[in-house]
Amino acid sequence: MPGPSPAIDRVRADAYRVPTPAPEGDGTLAWEATTIVVVRVDAGPVAGLGWTYADASCVPLIAGPLAATITGRPLADVPAAWAAMQRAIRNLGRPGLVSCALSAVDVALWDAAARWLDLPLCRLLGRVHDAVDVYGSGGFTTMSDGELVAQLDHWVRRQRIPRVKIKIGESWGGTVRRDLDRVALTRDKVGDDVEIFVDANGAYSAGQARRVAERLLEWGVTWFEEPVSSDDLAGLAAVRFPGGPDVAAGEYGYDLSYFARMLPAVDCLQVDVTRCGGFTEWRRATALAAAANRDVSAHCAPNLSAHAAVATQNFRHIEWFADHDRIERLFFDGCLDPTGGTVSPSVSAPGHGLTFRADAAAEYSIRRRNP
Numbered sequence: 001m002p003g004p005s006p007a008i009d010r011v012r013a014d015a016y017r018v019p020t021p022a023p024e025g026d027g028t029l030a031w032e033a034t035t036i037v038v039v040r041v042d043a044g045p046v047a048g049l050g051w052t053y054a055d056a057s058c059v060p061l062i063a064g065p066l067a068a069t070i071t072g073r074p075l076a077d078v079p080a081a082w083a084a085m086q087r088a089i090r091n092l093g094r095p096g097l098v099s100c101a102l103s104a105v106d107v108a109l110w111d112a113a114a115r116w117l118d119l120p121l122c123r124l125l126g127r128v129h130d131a132v133d134v135y136g137s138g139g140f141t142t143m144s145d146g147e148l149v150a151q152l153d154h155w156v157r158r159q160r161i162p163r164v165k166i167k168i169g170e171s172w173g174g175t176v177r178r179d180l181d182r183v184a185l186t187r188d189k190v191g192d193d194v195e196i197f198v199d200a201n202g203a204y205s206a207g208q209a210r211r212v213a214e215r216l217l218e219w220g221v222t223w224f225e226e227p228v229s230s231d232d233l234a235g236l237a238a239v240r241f242p243g244g245p246d247v248a249a250g251e252y253g254y255d256l257s258y259f260a261r262m263l264p265a266v267d268c269l270q271v272d273v274t275r276c277g278g279f280t281e282w283r284r285a286t287a288l289a290a291a292a293n294r295d296v297s298a299h300c301a302p303n304l305s306a307h308a309a310v311a312t313q314n315f316r317h318i319e320w321f322a323d324h325d326r327i328e329r330l331f332f333d334g335c336l337d338p339t340g341g342t343v344s345p346s347v348s349a350p351g352h353g354l355t356f357r358a359d360a361a362a363e364y365s366i367r368r369r370n371p
Helices: 058-070 078-088 097-116 121-125 145-158 176-190 206-219 233-239 256-265 278-291 302-310 322-331 358-362
Strands: 010-025 030-043 046-052 132-137 163-167 195-199 223-225 246-249 268-271 295-298 315-321
Touching: 010 058, 010 097, 010 322, 030 058, 030 097, 030 322, 046 097, 058 078, 058 097, 078 097, 078 278, 097 121, 097 278, 121 302, 132 145, 132 195, 132 302, 145 163, 145 176, 163 176, 176 195, 176 206, 206 223, 206 233, 233 246, 233 256, 246 256, 256 268, 256 278, 268 278, 278 295, 278 302, 295 302, 302 315, 302 322, 315 322, 322 358
Parallel strands: 132 163, 132 315, 163 195, 195 223, 223 246, 246 268, 268 295, 295 315
Antiparallel strands: 010 030, 030 046
16 A cells, blocks of 8 residues: 655646548537647656646636645645635636636546555546447538548447537538438448437527427437537527437536536537536436436546446446547546447556657647646
């Protein structure tokens, strides 16, 4: 057994902007790059690694008030460090970027604590599943039919992932015919044995989304994500009907009260470990979902989500998002392989088992490493 817990010595953060292979878009947003903020927490003989996909303005939040709050605290008391950070950010506003910054630090703390204990992170969190399902996610509205077919072929034929998700709701729901044509194309190309999910990113009105949901039954779609804005709880509830696709939302959940409000309106709750408040808040949010008899699905950040996923009894699947998969394989050694449609975090490597490839990331750096 290790000796007394080391103190947290230092917290550092850097931001990196990684261009997309081509312009990407969904129903309500377009982008040409993704920013990842990487955090390192040093504590005695160990260091922990965390990250969030958010704006570079998270860096001064992390290096300033969050670092000042937890430096000198015992590494072993991660929930206490999280509670102290939550109190410290009261006047900064919990939802949004502050929560993303908090999440990245919390993830790094859990990773460092697991490495200090020489335990895999999933075991420290309390593993209940040997493996969890994943689904291929991308299918951007900016893709041509040929590009969409190529991505579907990669997931289904090469990686043998039996679940895929595409974006619909193009132009704020202004091209429903094309949306449905792309769903039909997806079913034609993946065959009858593959589950199809769709994500409108809040593009439709409630009535429009209900009509689309009824059409989706023609192609056996079982998951309708953010058919309306995730802030429109009444609208989300109105899209649900017996035998229809499961309505899912929650990726913009930044605190526990948000998830509590959302649960009655969805069939499956999405939680993003890099936004919600890290592993500490993930565990509370998933307990809320369990109390409401709801499953949880992990939104993006697949290599971090896997450790939380196998430690969550009421878990459904991880979104294996194309952009984050590409960035994490570029930035980190030890990434998981979704081939076969499931992943299982290592139980032999301490922490989350990932190592930052600083040399590979350097060309994407937005600012110099904090001193």
